[in-house]
Amino acid sequence: MNTETILTSYKLAKESYGKMGVDTETAINALASIPISIPCWQGDDVGGFEKTSQEALGGGIQATGNYPGKARNMEELMQDLENVLALVPGTHRVSLHAMYGNFKDTTVDRDQIEPQHFQGWIEWAKSMGIGLDFNATCFAHPKAGDGFTLSHPKTEIRKFWIEHVRRCRSIAVEFGKQLGTPAIHNLWIPDGSKDVSINRYMHRSLLKRSLDDIYKESHSDLYLKDAIESKLFGIGLESMTVGSHEFYLAYAVQNRKMLCLDNGHFHPTEQVGDKISSCLQFVDEILLHVTRPVRWDSDHVPILNDDVLMIAQEIVRSGALDRIHMGLDFFDASMNRIGAYVIAIRAVQLAFLLAFLEPREKLRSYELDGRYFERLALLEVLKTKPFGAVWDYWCSQEKVPIGEACIEAIIAYENEVLLNRS
Numbered sequence: 001m002n003t004e005t006i007l008t009s010y011k012l013a014k015e016s017y018g019k020m021g022v023d024t025e026t027a028i029n030a031l032a033s034i035p036i037s038i039p040c041w042q043g044d045d046v047g048g049f050e051k052t053s054q055e056a057l058g059g060g061i062q063a064t065g066n067y068p069g070k071a072r073n074m075e076e077l078m079q080d081l082e083n084v085l086a087l088v089p090g091t092h093r094v095s096l097h098a099m100y101g102n103f104k105d106t107t108v109d110r111d112q113i114e115p116q117h118f119q120g121w122i123e124w125a126k127s128m129g130i131g132l133d134f135n136a137t138c139f140a141h142p143k144a145g146d147g148f149t150l151s152h153p154k155t156e157i158r159k160f161w162i163e164h165v166r167r168c169r170s171i172a173v174e175f176g177k178q179l180g181t182p183a184i185h186n187l188w189i190p191d192g193s194k195d196v197s198i199n200r201y202m203h204r205s206l207l208k209r210s211l212d213d214i215y216k217e218s219h220s221d222l223y224l225k226d227a228i229e230s231k232l233f234g235i236g237l238e239s240m241t242v243g244s245h246e247f248y249l250a251y252a253v254q255n256r257k258m259l260c261l262d263n264g265h266f267h268p269t270e271q272v273g274d275k276i277s278s279c280l281q282f283v284d285e286i287l288l289h290v291t292r293p294v295r296w297d298s299d300h301v302p303i304l305n306d307d308v309l310m311i312a313q314e315i316v317r318s319g320a321l322d323r324i325h326m327g328l329d330f331f332d333a334s335m336n337r338i339g340a341y342v343i344a345i346r347a348v349q350l351a352f353l354l355a356f357l358e359p360r361e362k363l364r365s366y367e368l369d370g371r372y373f374e375r376l377a378l379l380e381v382l383k384t385k386p387f388g389a390v391w392d393y394w395c396s397q398e399k400v401p402i403g404e405a406c407i408e409a410i411i412a413y414e415n416e417v418l419l420n421r422s
Contacts, residue, residue, distance in 0.1 A: 138165070192236075
């Protein structure tokens with residue numbers, strides 16, 4: 001698509017939205033202000049760079065597929081992420097798991113990791129002009145082999161994982177100090193039971209005690225923001241998950257922690273978008289992990305669907321952009337991993353663009369006046385408005401591929417780089 005066609009289409013779209021009282025330039029500027037935290041683990045199928053042999057991932061995590069070209073080391077993963085960031089508009093972040101440190105040829109157990117093992121990532125992020133987020137890796141380890149970590153009945157196992165998370169928070173602080181933007185440290189644990197448990201209360205009491213021990217060490221929110229993430233169930237813990245939504249919501253409210261809502265971690269009939277305005281009444285900030293569950297928390301590549309759109313709409317309609325942090329959480333080894341990244345990032349951005357292009361004040365007035373026909377009719381009209389022309393215009397301004405050109409760029413990188421890794 002040539003520049004003249006893009007500009008002509010955009011002018012028509014700008015005029016169309018303008019008649020509804022929507023300023024497309026304002027929408028684009030708002031969209032440009034939203035960084036999305038990109039999960040490093042999509043690039044190598046949740047493999048990590050530790051030198052010790054891992055246990056099974058556990059906790060319901062399962063990367064399926066064997067598409068060629070996955071990153072085999074930190075340098076290749078950085079190269080892939082650079083390619084991804086060059087194919088999407090806006091400025092984003094990268095979210096690291098603790099298993100992705102630069103451990104070289106040494107064996108460093110999880111309770112011994114230090115900022116030095118991630119200094120290479122910090123220098124890379126500086127060169128890219130982006131921020132980093134961090135995650136404790138409480139899975140794929142012998143001490144998580146029986147399905148329990150921070151809620152383990154054995155004191156020595158709990159102490160191991162408490163020390164791991166404590167060190168992860170310190171690493172995140174170093175990210176924040178050196179990069180000049182607070183790092184979010186998100187905590188998710190795989191603890192749960194495959195079959196009936198008679199010790200739910202015990203495990204949750206132990207988890208609370210572990211969290212209290214971890215968070216008694218305070219850090220400046222200029223460098224670190226703590227988030228805690230719930231889950232409904234996973235493969236291998238179908239009957240009981242210790243860190244349930246109710247548990248972490250209560251803990252976040254009582255201890256002023258950021259709540260992480262992963263839209264794959266709830267029942268298929270639950271809408272995370274509906275939870276946002278409720279949770280914001282009681283917590284200061286929310287971290288969103290956007291994925292696409294198919295029948296279960298299968299972490300498919302996010303696409304522009306109703307679930308993602310509702311999340312974006314509720315954030316924008318609530319006026320809560322400054323209290324929300326956007327991240328992705330998925331891993332698909334069945335397709336080109338770069339392409340999966342790009343589809344997911346663009347899907348979230350498109351959802352927010354649609355939300356920003358709503359005539360919110362008009363819709364609010366219809367609702368407050370009880371004019372429900374007009375409200376619903378206008379929402380239907382919006383579905384056929386030329387938001388794609390606004391999107392193409394922003395991509396052209398950001399000098400990233402537009403439309404099918406994005407597919408061509410990804411395939412070119414696959415042929416030049418990814419296929420040569422085998």
